[in-house]
Each structure stands twice: as structure tokens, then as C-alpha cells.
Amino acid sequence: MFEIWDDPLQLQPLIDAVSSPEAGAVVTFQGTVRARSRGESVQFLEYEAHRPMAEKALREIGETAAQEWGSRVAITHRLGRLAVGETSILVAVSAPHRREAFAACQQVMDRVKEFLPVWKKEVTVSGSWWVEGAETVPIAGTHEDDS
Numbered sequence: 076m077f078e079i080w081d082d083p084l085q086l087q088p089l090i091d092a093v094s095s096p097e098a099g100a101v102v103t104f105q106g107t108v109r110a111r112s113r114g115e116s117v118q119f120l121e122y123e124a125h126r127p128m129a130e131k132a133l134r135e136i137g138e139t140a141a142q143e144w145g146s147r148v149a150i151t152h153r154l155g156r157l158a159v160g161e162t163s164i165l166v167a168v169s170a171p172h173r174r175e176a177f178a179a180c181q182q183v184m185d186r187v188k189e190f191l192p193v194w195k196k197e198v199t200v201s202g203s204w205w206v207e208g209a210e211t212v213p214i215a216g217t218h219e220d221d222s
Contacts, residue, residue: 076149077133079126079193084151089167093147098169100176104184106164108157115199122154122163124193136186144179146170152193 076092090101108120129152137148149167157163166183170176195206 076151077130077137078151079124079129079133080151080153081155082153084153084162084165086165086167089149089151089165092149093167093169095147095169097171098147098176099171100173101167101169102173102176102180103168104164104166104180105162106184108159108161108163110159112197112199115201117159118198118200119159120157120163121196121198122152122157122193123196124152124154126154128192132191133187136183136190140168140179140183140186143182144168144170144175146175146179148179148183150183150187152187152191154193 076089086103086105090103093101108117110117133150133152137150140146141148147169150165152164153162164184164187166180166187168176168180168183170179197204197206
């Protein structure tokens with residue numbers, strides 16, 4: 076299961092997708108919109124993507140981790156406007172042992188942050204920015220451009 080969703084994400088379908096009798100561990104990760112970023116109050120985030128490209132990247136990231144760690148992997152990412160506290164990404168990994176499951180889950184998230192073609196706009200009281208890792212780019216017409 077490697078999918079991009081417009082609706083709120085649900086964890087149980089991912090757990091069901093990776094569960095197996097061989098799995099001694101299931102590890103999950105839930106990324107949520109935090110209230111503060113770069114010292115400012117976040118109003119909301121907006122995620123955009125070219126859906127087929129993003130789903131292909133999720134599949135490649137998940138299948139690579141599954142092969143490297145002998146695990147099963149499922150990933151979903153949400154698009155659209157997300158309020159503080161809402162879930163933006165879910166990852167579920169199962170493996171015979173906990174170490175492999177945790178390592179695979181961390182690897183998936185590291186690669187998602189580096190390679191997934193999903194664009195995040197952060198909206199705060201003082202302006203809007205496209206965010207890539209630790210870098211931000213002001214958006215024309217926001218308070219940041221008025222200085």
C-alpha cells in the first residue's frame with residue numbers, strides 16, 4: 076500500500092497491509108502538523124504533488140526498504156490543507172524482529188524527506204513559505220515581501 080490521499084489518513088489499513096504471521100514486530104510512524112515552526116505559530120500547511128510521480132516514489136522507497144530489511148512496508152501521504160494536529164503521513168513496517176522494523180521505518184522516513192516529490196507550504200501569521208527540509212522560500216504577496 077503506497078498511496079497519496081486527499082482525505083484524513085487512517086492507520087489501521089496500513090497495519091493490516093503489513094501484518095503477517097512471520098512478523099514479530101510492527102512499527103508505525105505518524106507525522107502531524109505541529110503548532111510552531113521556526114519560532115512562529117503555524118496556521119496550517121498545504122501539501123501539493125503530482126500524484127502519479129509521488130505514488131511511484133512512495134512505492135520505490137517502500138519496496139527498497141522492504142527488500143533491504145526483510146520487512147513489509149506501507150506508506151500514505153496526505154495532500155491539501157491540513158490544520159495543526161492533523162496527520163500528514165503514515166508509515167507502517169513489519170519485520171521478524173523489532174530492530175529491523177525500527178530501522179526500516181526510520182529509513183523510509185529519511186528517504187521520504189529526501190526524495191518524495193511532495194511540496195509543503197507553511198502558512199503562519201507573518202507569511203507563507205514553501206518548505207524544503209530546513210530551507211524556506213517566501214511566497215510573493217506575503218508579509219515577507221513587504222519589507
